Amino acid sequence: MENFDILEKLKQGNETYVKNVSPELLQSLTEKQNPYAVILTCSDSRVIPEKIFSADLGELFVIRVAGNTLNEPQLGSVFYAVEHLNVETVVVLGHTNCGAVHAAATNCEESLLLPILSEISASGKTESETELCCLNVQRCCDILRKAIHSENLNIYGAIYDLKTGKVNFNI
Numbered sequence: 001m002e003n004f005d006i007l008e009k010l011k012q013g014n015e016t017y018v019k020n021v022s023p024e025l026l027q028s029l030t031e032k033q034n035p036y037a038v039i040l041t042c043s044d045s046r047v048i049p050e051k052i053f054s055a056d057l058g059e060l061f062v063i064r065v066a067g068n069t070l071n072e073p074q075l076g077s078v079f080y081a082v083e084h085l086n087v088e089t090v091v092v093l094g095h096t097n098c099g100a101v102h103a104a105a106t107n108c109e110e111s112l113l114l115p116i117l118s119e120i121s122a123s124g125k126t127e128s129e130t131e132l133c134c135l136n137v138q139r140c141c142d143i144l145r146k147a148i149h150s151e152n153l154n155i156y157g158a159i160y161d162l163k164t165g166k167v168n169f170n171i
């Protein structure tokens with residue numbers, strides 16, 4: 001697809017969205033939001049929290065970055081949702097076949113990727129990319145637990161399976 005065609009596709013997609021979205025819902029969310037969960041997950045095009053959790057506008061506070069890593073802006077985003085939007089549930093959602101985890105596991109050295117890959121590598125040494133994915137999620141959960149202190153806050157790690165569409169919360 002040419003770039004022009006892609007822009008057209010995006011414009012048409014937005015027109016379709018505007019045609020189908022509930023005006024009442026848009027109106028109710030114009031001045032405020034009250035999401036019930038934060039999802040920190042990967043930018044991967046196959047991992048879309050609103051679809052995975054059957055959620056609508058205003059329901060999930062989503063932070064997406066390759067490898068669902070936790071650098072300062074992501075940490076600040078979680079903090080904002082917890083402190084200012086009173087969200088009490090945070091999910092760090094890794095996924096199978098993650099390109100960022102693969103890049104970290106294979107010692108990719110592209111400089112612009114290093115801030116992401118060094119975070120993933122810091123979670124542990126293992127031959128298994130599946131295990132590294134879990135370690136990365138668990139490390140993010142630990143960092144969040146140490147950094148954000150809020151009385152009723154629950155932080156969960158989970159892995160989304162690209163093949164089945166299921167989220168495993170028991171990692």
Ligand SMILES: [Zn+2]
Nearest residue numbers: 042044098099
């Ligand atoms: Zn990924």
